[in-house]
Amino acid sequence: MPIQAIYVRITYAFAKVIANCYRKIVTLIEFGYVRAAPPIVLSSDDEEANMSRRNKLYEGKAKVLFEGPEPGTIIQYFKDDATAFNAEKKGTLSGKGVINNIISEHIFKALGNLGIPNHFIKRLSMREQLIKAVEIIPVEVIVRNIAAGSLSKRLGIEEGTKLPNTLVEFCYKSDELGDPVISEEHILTFGWADEHEIDELTHYALRINDFLSGMFHAIGIKLVDFKLEFGRFYEGDECITILADEISPDGCRLWDIETGKKLDKDRFRRDLGGEMEAYQEVARRLGILPSADVTKIADHQKTEK
Numbered sequence: 001m002p003i004q005a006i007y008v009r010i011t012y013a014f015a016k017v018i019a020n021c022y023r024k025i026v027t028l029i030e031f032g033y034v035r036a037a038p039p040i041v042l043s044s045d046d047e048e049a050n051m052s053r054r055n056k057l058y059e060g061k062a063k064v065l066f067e068g069p070e071p072g073t074i075i076q077y078f079k080d081d082a083t084a085f086n087a088e089k090k091g092t093l094s095g096k097g098v099i100n101n102i103i104s105e106h107i108f109k110a111l112g113n114l115g116i117p118n119h120f121i122k123r124l125s126m127r128e129q130l131i132k133a134v135e136i137i138p139v140e141v142i143v144r145n146i147a148a149g150s151l152s153k154r155l156g157i158e159e160g161t162k163l164p165n166t167l168v169e170f171c172y173k174s175d176e177l178g179d180p181v182i183s184e185e186h187i188l189t190f191g192w193a194d195e196h197e198i199d200e201l202t203h204y205a206l207r208i209n210d211f212l213s214g215m216f217h218a219i220g221i222k223l224v225d226f227k228l229e230f231g232r233f234y235e236g237d238e239c240i241t242i243l244a245d246e247i248s249p250d251g252c253r254l255w256d257i258e259t260g261k262k263l264d265k266d267r268f269r270r271d272l273g274g275e276m277e278a279y280q281e282v283a284r285r286l287g288i289l290p291s292a293d294v295t296k297i298a299d300h301q302k303t304e305k
């Protein structure tokens, strides 16, 4: 082969590499990662590869749990799947996993800074976070400031009625049974938690409510109600109760203070549409949304594969 032809081939190959790098950088800028504060550690391709390599521990309705890199750790992967009414209704909200991951990260970090022990260690990528493995207490703690949802239905209280005081309810975590409301007596009778743990759940739930109500109020959002999950974390002989799972618009009711617009999963439950715009609006007001539209990020991830 003549030397000129070899030069041309080398130059062409080199130019292709540069062009590829350039395209990747432009894509990153387009999708806002370059300006986004939290570093995106893995690309979506790496994420997919890691997912298939990892040992899956559990797949739930909205998240997948994988074995973590260290004993006692788990990788929590946020899916775009949405369910309601204990999985009677199913759908996909493109980009939801990305948004819930960053909203939950933001809130768990803030709660950690307030001294509320929780499972969050660090965010690993757009859809994954590293968490401490806990033994989940099978009791969902529901905190309500304003009547809505199942409380309104159960007790005939008009949605939107401000409650005279914050109400803490317990539900038994069981999809098959529809997460029924239970009393402290049930929890003690069936050994789902002991008295000290129930006190802790209530104490943390009220502190979390105080903090979150203020945080959302500052960005023009009313915190109507939300759900928490806690777990037992073992450190040697010690067992402590820590906050687990996620806090995101999937498990909170969030209403715009001025317009009353719902900015949470009720948009999906009640077929109101605009779910992702609402979730992104929450993240945008919290100041944590990458500048680009997350539904585009999710679509881009799909076409890249």
Ligand code: ADP
Binding pocket: 059, 060, 061, 062, 063, 064, 065, 074, 119, 131, 132, 133, 134, 135, 136, 229, 231, 244, 245, 246
């Ligand atoms: P579900 O199981 O209700 O369908 P998800 O799809 O959100 O819910 O799955 C996440 C699962 O992981 C939940 O069952 C939740 O209780 C559990 N979980 C959350 N945090 C932890 C943790 N730190 N350790 C172990 N399990 C956890």
Ligand code: AIR
Binding pocket: 140, 142, 148, 149, 150, 151, 179, 225, 226, 227, 250, 251, 252, 253, 265
């Ligand atoms: N929740 C309860 N179970 C699952 C979830 N996500 C949350 C809802 C709502 C609160 O708990 O998102 O914010 C009360 O729900 P409900 O349906 O009992 O009124």
Ligand code: ASP
Binding pocket: 061, 082, 083, 084, 085, 086, 087, 088, 250, 265, 269
């Ligand atoms: N989390 C439950 C479900 O996904 C209940 C709900 O959100 O309506 O079905």
